[in-house]
Amino acid sequence: MVHLVEQGGTHVPLGSSPCESRQWGGPSQSLSDSIQSLVGLRSHLTSRWAESVCNLIKEHSSESLATRSHYVASDSCENGQDEMGATISKLQGELAALRAQVINLNLEKRQILHELLDLKGNIRVYCRIRPFLKDEECYHQASVVSSDSNKLQLRVGQNRTKEYTFDKVFHPGTSQDEVFEEVEPVIKAALDGYNVCIFAYGQTGTGKTFTMEGRPDCPGVVPRAIKTLFSLASDGNQKIGFYFSMLEVYMGNLRDLLNPQVEKSSNSSAQSLSIQMDPMGGIEIENLVAIPVNDFNQANKLYKYGRRFRSTASTNSNDTSSRSHCLIRISINCIDAPERRRVVNKIWMVDLGGSERLLKTQATGKRLEEGKAINLSLSALGDVISALQEKHPHVPYRNSKLTQLLRDSLGEDSKTLMLVHISPNEADLGETICSLGFATRAKQIRLGREESSGARAEKEAAMADLLQKMRYLEDKSQDIKQSIQKAEFVLNESLKRDGRLEPHLAEEETETMIEMEKSKIGNVVCPSLKLPRFMRPTECSRQKYGSDFFSYMESSTKKERPHVAKKKHPSSVKSATYPSKAKSQSELSTSRSSCLVGLNWKSSMGYETDYSNGTSECEVKRVVFPLNVKAQRNYFEGDLASENWPSQKDKRTNNYTSRRKRVLAIPVPGDRRNGDPQVKMINKMKGNLPNFHGETMEMSLNNSLDVRDADKAYEDLFENKYSEPSSGNVSEENMVQLLHKVGETKRSPMQQRTDNNQCSTDGLVVKFNGLNLTCPPNVVENLSQNEQFHEVAQNLEPREKGQIQPTGLSHKMEVGLVKVRLLDRKEKKEDLPQEFKEAENNSKEATCHSPAHFDVANLPDIGFKERKAYPGFCYVFGQTVRGFWGSLLLGLGIQGLGFGDEFYHGLQF
Numbered sequence: 001m002v003h004l005v006e007q008g009g010t011h012v013p014l015g016s017s018p019c020e021s022r023q024w025g026g027p028s029q030s031l032s033d034s035i036q037s038l039v040g041l042r043s044h045l046t047s048r049w050a051e052s053v054c055n056l057i058k059e060h061s062s063e064s065l066a067t068r069s070h071y072v073a074s075d076s077c078e079n080g081q082d083e084m085g086a087t088i089s090k091l092q093g094e095l096a097a098l099r100a101q102v103i104n105l106n107l108e109k110r111q112i113l114h115e116l117l118d119l120k121g122n123i124r125v126y127c128r129i130r131p132f133l134k135d136e137e138c139y140h141q142a143s144v145v146s147s148d149s150n151k152l153q154l155r156v157g158q159n160r161t162k163e164y165t166f167d168k169v170f171h172p173g174t175s176q177d178e179v180f181e182e183v184e185p186v187i188k189a190a191l192d193g194y195n196v197c198i199f200a201y202g203q204t205g206t207g208k209t210f211t212m213e214g215r216p217d218c219p220g221v222v223p224r225a226i227k228t229l230f231s232l233a234s235d236g237n238q239k240i241g242f243y244f245s246m247l248e249v250y251m252g253n254l255r256d257l258l259n260p261q262v263e264k265s266s267n268s269s270a271q272s273l274s275i276q277m278d279p280m281g282g283i284e285i286e287n288l289v290a291i292p293v294n295d296f297n298q299a300n301k302l303y304k305y306g307r308r309f310r311s312t313a314s315t316n317s318n319d320t321s322s323r324s325h326c327l328i329r330i331s332i333n334c335i336d337a338p339e340r341r342r343v344v345n346k347i348w349m350v351d352l353g354g355s356e357r358l359l360k361t362q363a364t365g366k367r368l369e370e371g372k373a374i375n376l377s378l379s380a381l382g383d384v385i386s387a388l389q390e391k392h393p394h395v396p397y398r399n400s401k402l403t404q405l406l407r408d409s410l411g412e413d414s415k416t417l418m419l420v421h422i423s424p425n426e427a428d429l430g431e432t433i434c435s436l437g438f439a440t441r442a443k444q445i446r447l448g449r450e451e452s453s454g455a456r457a458e459k460e461a462a463m464a465d466l467l468q469k470m471r472y473l474e475d476k477s478q479d480i481k482q483s484i485q486k487a488e489f490v491l492n493e494s495l496k497r498d499g500r501l502e503p504h505l506a507e508e509e510t511e512t513m514i515e516m517e518k519s520k521i522g523n524v525v526c527p528s529l530k531l532p533r534f535m536r537p538t539e540c541s542r543q544k545y546g547s548d549f550f551s552y553m554e555s556s557t558k559k560e561r562p563h564v565a566k567k568k569h570p571s572s573v574k575s576a577t578y579p580s581k582a583k584s585q586s587e588l589s590t591s592r593s594s595c596l597v598g599l600n601w602k603s604s605m606g607y608e609t610d611y612s613n614g615t616s617e618c619e620v621k622r623v624v625f626p627l628n629v630k631a632q633r634n635y636f637e638g639d640l641a642s643e644n645w646p647s648q649k650d651k652r653t654n655n656y657t658s659r660r661k662r663v664l665a666i667p668v669p670g671d672r673r674n675g676d677p678q679v680k681m682i683n684k685m686k687g688n689l690p691n692f693h694g695e696t697m698e699m700s701l702n703n704s705l706d707v708r709d710a711d712k713a714y715e716d717l718f719e720n721k722y723s724e725p726s727s728g729n730v731s732e733e734n735m736v737q738l739l740h741k742v743g744e745t746k747r748s749p750m751q752q753r754t755d756n757n758q759c760s761t762d763g764l765v766v767k768f769n770g771l772n773l774t775c776p777p778n779v780v781e782n783l784s785q786n787e788q789f790h791e792v793a794q795n796l797e798p799r800e801k802g803q804i805q806p807t808g809l810s811h812k813m814e815v816g817l818v819k820v821r822l823l824d825r826k827e828k829k830e831d832l833p834q835e836f837k838e839a840e841n842n843s844k845e846a847t848c849h850s851p852a853h854f855d856v857a858n859l860p861d862i863g864f865k866e867r868k869a870y871p872g873f874c875y876v877f878g879q880t881v882r883g884f885w886g887s888l889l890l891g892l893g894i895q896g897l898g899f900g901d902e903f904y905h906g907l908q909f
């Protein structure tokens, strides 16, 4: 019996085994042939026949289905593409609508925020009460201050209290989070283009620095504000450029904390910061370093860097009292947001110096002067705020540098927040009343009159309403953002499916876009470049002072170097090399051509080489040596004021080591002389000193350092190239301090601190051409590997004994000194005085421990004795001069007696 299955109009015989079916009817064989074969094999029908034919039919049907679908697909290809295109356009439309919604919501939020800030007032005054500190004598005493959310009672007598009202009162237990919650709205206002000023005001020791700076475990307003700025900026669609600057007003002078050595120029007018005002009333600070920052980490690192150079000292009231006003400026530049108040605006965050009653603090000398300067400028600030609030026609901005600086950020069109700090201590009652009086004056003046309780309640209700609206808008905006994310995902998938966006290309494209955006932000012209012409340096000043940051920026954008007149100061130009991480094989040169130190400064360094050679103010060169070349350069090459040190010129870097320049080369530590037993000993002392490869930095000095060394230091420091001093490695901080010191001619933060005898410094004092260089111990140890460094060692001396505290660093400092001197005298070891031998033995013992655990307390004090035994360079020079002088007199006398030159020379040599 034949079973025929009707399939596509053909009768199909069933039968045959699978292998047979494969044999007959491969994919290429037509169905009819297969059927004929099967029918022809009817006689061989087996029980498996039906199964085989079923298989064949299945195979055929799937094949035909695929073919059919292929044809169908190709037929409808065009239609499908159209459909996909329509879907994509629909998705794109939806996405655009969602984005528009977010923009609208942002505008609404902004509006509400402004209303809120208006209700709160342009000047907001908060009061923070410091808790009792554990080490305070009055720790267990009752506080004289009590508070609720915006009122504060001060116990001024047995049964007398005084009441103050502020926008907010933070009780002693308030956390940094809670404080920042109240600060946050003004940060948001800054993103909307308002100039913002946040002050921490109060008596010394009441917690201003704690509020602004905080501690690592509880960061203060500044780091939080920076973080908020970046997170808000990343939420928006605009491209915003941020520039970070930090300065202090110390005794009425401005000091750039990101470029602290500039002030030390002898020609201070050349590099000092000067306040300029444009016709629109905008304030800019000429020569102030402004570093573009792209994220929180960069800004925070800069902040940490700048903090180190603040002038602080120990006073009766505070162990780490700020002796200046510290100002952090973040300039915000947004070119594509017309709804912003300004294209360029700024936030000032100011940690004011503590007001102090000089009679009470019993400050004398420098501390007294600092206290007076702080009080004067605080009072000037108070006058300005009063005048502004009373709408006086004349506002006395010019009475202090502080108010001149903040001029454009204190007016009506800006937001000001004052955090007044007070102490709970009864002993500080007088100062507390003064501080509260200052704050209340500002606040009452703003209001014009005391608010009635009804009006206040009304205002609070309105504010609560606005806050609720704001929260609703925030939630809505979050929802829409999520929808946007989903829509973007679907759109991308559709684009990929449609072949318009390949998956891997999609990612690359996104990355490229991000890079492009970043570069756009990086290229945003610095706010300062928008200065009117009259504020920019003249050609004459450029020639006189070298290129400044404006010209640098211009030149870097135009890809050309500014013309700079070459000035020569052969007697005062000095250079230093220090190890650096970068491994470029080319000579890189930087110069004091900019005060705007870009994070991407490397890219602009290439065309500064010649200029660096020509500039006279200060030069910084980064020279890259291959290791073998560096090994030859392991020397200390210096040219003291009147003594010519043997100069080693590197042939490969001839253009860098100018003969005219005197070079202080801090040798690259490492394994170059590991074979030397002395070095082995020193290396043991040093522990795991990092081996610096790559480049060294030559720093030509003419009274000041290049701003780039701050930049370089910044880069090195923040790349965590070096470990902390406690680990015994060369710390970047120390290196920076050394560099900082090299250019120092006047006061330095370190010196300020050491003015107070309670503080000590770390490192050695190197007398160098009249400069006192503080050389960190590790650096000294590294220097001691140098063949010629032993000569310098004679000019090293510890600080007076009273100033050296028994800290690890101080100990190491002495160890370094001992080592250096021992190296110096190695050949004549047997001639060493007994205490030297003892010192060496002790030092050797010390090398067994890690540098952080040196116990060198037993080292003999070899301070000034050895200097007698091993005279210093000046002494040698003096002896030489005397010798020459004697010879000259002798020669003259001999000539007078009628002998010739030959006789004279014969006597001399």
Ligand SMILES: Nc1ncnc2c1ncn2[C@@H]1O[C@H](COP(=O)(O)OP(=O)(O)OP(=O)(O)O)[C@@H](O)[C@H]1O
Pocket (backbone or CB within 6 Å): 129, 130, 131, 133, 172, 202, 203, 204, 205, 206, 207, 208, 209, 210, 211, 318, 320, 321, 322, 323, 352, 353, 354, 355, 421
């Ligand atoms: N809210 C607080 N909680 C805990 N400790 C605090 C608080 N406020 C201040 N302190 C501590 O009080 C001490 C003095 O604070 P801080 O140095 O911030 O005062 P200051 O007002 O900045 O002083 P100065 O004006 O002299 O610089 C610090 O040890 C600080 O940690």
